[in-house]
Amino acid sequence: MTDIAIHVEGVRKAFGSVQALDGVSLQAEQGRVFGLLGPNGAGKTTLVRILTTLLLPDEGRATVLGHDVRTQREGLRPLIGLAGQYAAVDENLTGRENLVMVGRLYHLGRREARRRADEVLERFDLAHAAGRPAKTFSGGMRRRLDLAASLVGRPEVLFLDEPTTGLDPRSRRTMWALIRELVEEGTTLLLTTQYLEEADELADRIAVVDHGRVIAEGTSDELKARLARDYVEVGVERPETFDAALAALRDVTDEEIQAEREALRISLPAVHGARDLLDAVRRLDAADVELADIGLRRPSLDEVFLALTGHEDAPSSPGAPGQDGRAEERREEVTA
Amino acid sequence: MTATPRRSAAPGVLERVATNVSDTLVMAQRNLMRYVRLPRLLVFSSIQPIMFVILFAYVFGGAIRTPGVNYINYLIPGILIQTVLFGATQTTTGLADDLSKGIVDRFRSLPMARGAVLAGRTLADGLLRNLFIVGLMLAVGAIIGFRFEGSVAQALAAIGVVALFGFAFSWISALIGLLAKDPETAQVAGFIWVFPLVFASSAFVPVQTMPHWLRAFANVQPISVTVNGVRFLTSGGAAPGVAAADVWQALLWAAAILLVFMPLAILQYRRAV
Numbered sequence: 001m002t003d004i005a006i007h008v009e010g011v012r013k014a015f016g017s018v019q020a021l022d023g024v025s026l027q028a029e030q031g032r033v034f035g036l037l038g039p040n041g042a043g044k045t046t047l048v049r050i051l052t053t054l055l056l057p058d059e060g061r062a063t064v065l066g067h068d069v070r071t072q073r074e075g076l077r078p079l080i081g082l083a084g085q086y087a088a089v090d091e092n093l094t095g096r097e098n099l100v101m102v103g104r105l106y107h108l109g110r111r112e113a114r115r116r117a118d119e120v121l122e123r124f125d126l127a128h129a130a131g132r133p134a135k136t137f138s139g140g141m142r143r144r145l146d147l148a149a150s151l152v153g154r155p156e157v158l159f160l161d162e163p164t165t166g167l168d169p170r171s172r173r174t175m176w177a178l179i180r181e182l183v184e185e186g187t188t189l190l191l192t193t194q195y196l197e198e199a200d201e202l203a204d205r206i207a208v209v210d211h212g213r214v215i216a217e218g219t220s221d222e223l224k225a226r227l228a229r230d231y232v233e234v235g236v237e238r239p240e241t242f243d244a245a246l247a248a249l250r251d252v253t254d255e256e257i258q259a260e261r262e263a264l265r266i267s268l269p270a271v272h273g274a275r276d277l278l279d280a281v282r283r284l285d286a287a288d289v290e291l292a293d294i295g296l297r298r299p300s301l302d303e304v305f306l307a308l309t310g311h312e313d314a315p316s317s318p319g320a321p322g323q324d325g326r327a328e329e330r331r332e333e334v335t336a
Numbered sequence: 337m338t339a340t341p342r343r344s345a346a347p348g349v350l351e352r353v354a355t356n357v358s359d360t361l362v363m364a365q366r367n368l369m370r371y372v373r374l375p376r377l378l379v380f381s382s383i384q385p386i387m388f389v390i391l392f393a394y395v396f397g398g399a400i401r402t403p404g405v406n407y408i409n410y411l412i413p414g415i416l417i418q419t420v421l422f423g424a425t426q427t428t429t430g431l432a433d434d435l436s437k438g439i440v441d442r443f444r445s446l447p448m449a450r451g452a453v454l455a456g457r458t459l460a461d462g463l464l465r466n467l468f469i470v471g472l473m474l475a476v477g478a479i480i481g482f483r484f485e486g487s488v489a490q491a492l493a494a495i496g497v498v499a500l501f502g503f504a505f506s507w508i509s510a511l512i513g514l515l516a517k518d519p520e521t522a523q524v525a526g527f528i529w530v531f532p533l534v535f536a537s538s539a540f541v542p543v544q545t546m547p548h549w550l551r552a553f554a555n556v557q558p559i560s561v562t563v564n565g566v567r568f569l570t571s572g573g574a575a576p577g578v579a580a581a582d583v584w585q586a587l588l589w590a591a592a593i594l595l596v597f598m599p600l601a602i603l604q605y606r607r608a609v
Contacts, residue, residue, distance in 0.1 A: 052445045077447035088438040090366060092373040097366075104362045105448040107355065133373055149442065 005030040005157055005188040006051065011060035012212075013046055020046040022212035023060070028190055028205070033183050035203025036192040039309070043212040044192035045085065048161045051190065052082045064157055078106065081155030083147045085162045091135035095126050095145055098134055099152055106153035113152075120148040124178065140171030147178065157188045164198060176201055196305060210309045223304050229269050232277050234284070235293035236264040248287040252279045270296055352449075359449040363456020367430070368464060378465075381426065382472055385419040389476055392540055400541050404576035409485070412477040413494070413566035414539030417559060419473055420466045420502025421530050427461045427506040428526030431513030451602045454510050462506025467499055486572025494569035497586055501562050504590040507597040514604045539563045542577075558593070562586040 006028035013021040021043045028034035036044045049055040051064055053073040062069045067076035089098045096117050103113030121127045124144045129137060134145060143163065150158060163179065164172040179202055183189055193199050199206045200220045208216040208223070216223055232252075236245050246259055246266060253276060255269040270276040277296045284291060371378045392411050402410040431454075434440045443453050474482070474495075484491040509526060516522035536550055537543075537559040543551050554560050565586035568578040 049441075054441055054444050074447070077445060080445065082442065082445040084438050084441055088442040090369075090439060091437075092370050093366065097369065101362055101366055102442070102446065105359060105443070105446045105452075107358070107447065153446075 003030040004028070006034065006062075006064050006190060008047070008051070008062045009060055011047070011050060011057045011062055013043075013050065013055065013058050019212050021050075021057070024209070024212065024214055025060075026207050026214055026217065028188065030188050031183070031186050032204040033179075033189045033191060033202050035199040035206040036190065036209055037194070037196065037199045037203075037206050037305070038192075038209035039194060042209040044209055045161055046212075047209075048082070048159050048190070048192060052080055052159050053077060078153065079156045081150035081153060081158045083143075083150040083158070083160050083163060085165060089134045089142060089145050089149060092133055094131050094133055095121060095137070096130040098145060099149055102149045103152045108153075116152055120151055124148045125174075138171075140167055140174065143167060143171065143175065144178070147175070151182070155187070157190070158182065160189065160191045162192055162194065165194065172198075208305065208308055216308050224299050229271065229299075230273055231267050231297055231299075232270045232280050233293075233295055233297050234266045234268075234280065235291065236266065237290035237292045239264060241287075241289045244287050245284055245289040248283040248289065249280060251283055252276055264292070267297075356449040356452060356455075359452035360455040360459060363452050364459040364464070365456075367457055367460035370430075371465065378468075381423065382469060384422065385415065385469060385473055386476055388418065389415050389473065389480070393480055396540070402542055405571065405574075406481075408477070408481045409483065409571065410567070410575070411540065412473070412482045413498075413570055414537075414563050415477070416470055416473055416498045416566060417501060417563050418534050418539055419469050420462075420498055421505055421534060421559070422527075423466045423469055424462050424502055424506035424509045425526040425530060426465075427457055427509040428513035428516065428522045429519055430461060431457060431510055432516050432522030433519045435514070436518050450606055451598075454507075454601050454605055458503060458506040458510055462503040462509075463499060466502040466506075467495075470495060470498055484570055484572075485574055486569060490569045490572055493583070494566045497562065497566055497569065497583065497590075500590045501558075501586065504593040504597075507594060507601050511597055511601040511604055514601060533557060533559050537563060558586075558589040561589060 004027050006026070008024055008026045011021050011024045012019070024043070024047060026034070036047065038044050046055065050057050050069060051062060053069055053076060056070060064076055065079050067073075067079070069076065090101070093101065096114075099117035099120060100113045103116050104110070106113075108116060118127070118130075121130045124147065126141060126144055126148065129141060134142060137145060147160070147163065150160075160179070164175050167175065176198070179189065179191070183202075191198075191202060204219065206218065206220055206223060207214045234245065234249065236242050242259075242261060242264060246257070249257060249266060249268055253268050253271065255271065257266060257268045259266050268276070268280070274296060277294070281294060284294075389411070392415070393408055397407045397411065400407060431440075434453075440453065484494075512525050512529075513522050516525045536546070536554050537557060538554065539559060543554040543560065546554055561582055564578040565582035565584075567575045568580060568582050571578070573580070
């Protein structure tokens with residue numbers, strides 16, 4: 001058994017009449033990636049702010065590495081790192097100056113702070129720009145600098161609040177690779193995201209958050225399996241064999257079969273997984289149906305999310321929600 | 337328990353003081369770098385007080401009668417105080433800017449001294465930058481005919497009182513910046529309270545010409561008291577209507593403002609955001 005790094009129990013937080021967190025409980029294991037997945041305004045940022053000592057919960061209890069976020073903040077702060085939705089760096093300082101400043105505030109000595117700054121600059125591929133003011137950095141570079149700043153103090157637990165929101169696909173991949181490396185080195189990570197793909201890629205466990213509550217929790221496979229079954233998808237090559245294919249597949253399962261005649265596609269629930277796929281292949285072959293495509297499919301996390309939240313403003317594919325989404329969540333959670 | 341903290345949980349008093357000082361200096365350095373990277377900020381914030389000197393010395397000055405002292409010598413202490421007050425308002429906008437950009441979130445999640453973000457800001461804006469502008473104003477004053485009439489010690493004391501006063505007021509500005517939260521609000525909120533204080537005072541005109549009710553206010557408010565104190569020091573005690581007591585009262589005001597607004601601002605910093 002691994003140790004629990006983050007323990008949250010019944011945490012509630014309201015901003016005026018808005019109940020941002022409505023009784024959240026979760027546990028994140030040490031050395032793993034815990035993903036908080038949810039739409040804008042779900043309460044993800046509020047939880048991160050509570051766990052990083054920026055906000056006090058109204059009710060409930062939360063500990064990070066055994067430190068109570070309410071009563072043991074001073075002991076906790078040296079152990080955590082935070083990189084936010086905003087690239088929280090000083091625009092007028094150079095990349096290196098930003099990191100040295102953060103190092104000094106972690107109370108590394110002057111020389112150690114410089115050494116550490118150069119180390120993370122090198123690692124995050126920012127060494128070439130280290131002497132330039134941060135305001136000249138591209139969006140991806142700023143985000144990397146922000147992440148670098150959160151690592152200067154060698155935190156044991158790292159909080160990343162929507163680390164790739166607003167980044168282009170390439171910068172997003174770079175961030176993912178960096179984040180994976182950190183986890184391999186044993187850093188515990190709590191990551192919030194509104195991108196299903198990101199949670200799927202990075203997180204060992206995912207908690208789906210909506211309206212301040214955790215509405216589902218598990219590995220991404222568990223979440224998918226719990227909510228939707230695997231299915232066999234068949235693409236028929238020639239229209240005249242479509243009915244034959246449909247008849248053949250009726251023998252595979254008693255479950256409801258979905259047929260799209262125009263698209264020449266048929267899908268059927270695979271209650272027995274790969275066995276149903278094999279069965280389907282044999283029967284279609286016996287019926288002389290020429291296939292364009294056949295495969296065993298898992299439902300996408302998007303489908304899972306929709307099934308869970310039952311509303312449309314769900315997280316979507318990366319790149320869709322832009323600046324507005326981020327600003328909205330921030331406003332709601334900070335000033336409401 | 338799953339992990340032990342790397343640093344001792346209860347640092348001693350000395351260590352705490354050292355941490356506070358070091359964190360404050362790191363923050364002050366960061367804020368001063370702003371003027372290095374954005375020299376135009378310093379240029380424009382210097383032009384404004386110079387315009388005030390010229391405006392009062394040459395436009396209004398001729399119409400203002402200051403018995404017993406020439407107007408330039410009367411004016412410069414007022415200009416110095418006005419300059420550090422206006423300068424202190426940059427603390428308001430600077431802090432609000434930091435808040436809105438999220439960098440304060442980072443600072444607050446770091447194991448740094450709680451008051452250092454504010455102390456570093458007030459030290460940079462309210463003291464060091466203000467000292468620079470005060471030097472500049474004295475140079476401009478010297479060109480148009482201002483002279484220290486007292487001893488060197490009195491001249492230095494005058495500068496010290498001005499600097500201390502600016503530092504104290506930058507804590508009020510810090511509190512306003514923390515309450516305003518966004519730079520636009522801070523821009524407006526930072527200035528409105530300064531205007532009546534500066535103009536309903538003895539900074540530019542003798543209060544004797546003001547209506548009775550306004551004079552009652554102008555006589556006792558901290559700007560008048562401090563300007564009178566500075567005027568006492570720059571004139572070597574020769575200016576009419578000012579006394580050494582004004583200097584002590586000015587110091588008391590500065591101390592009182594620090595005593596009240598420093599804890600309030602730090603409290604607000606820790607609480608809100």
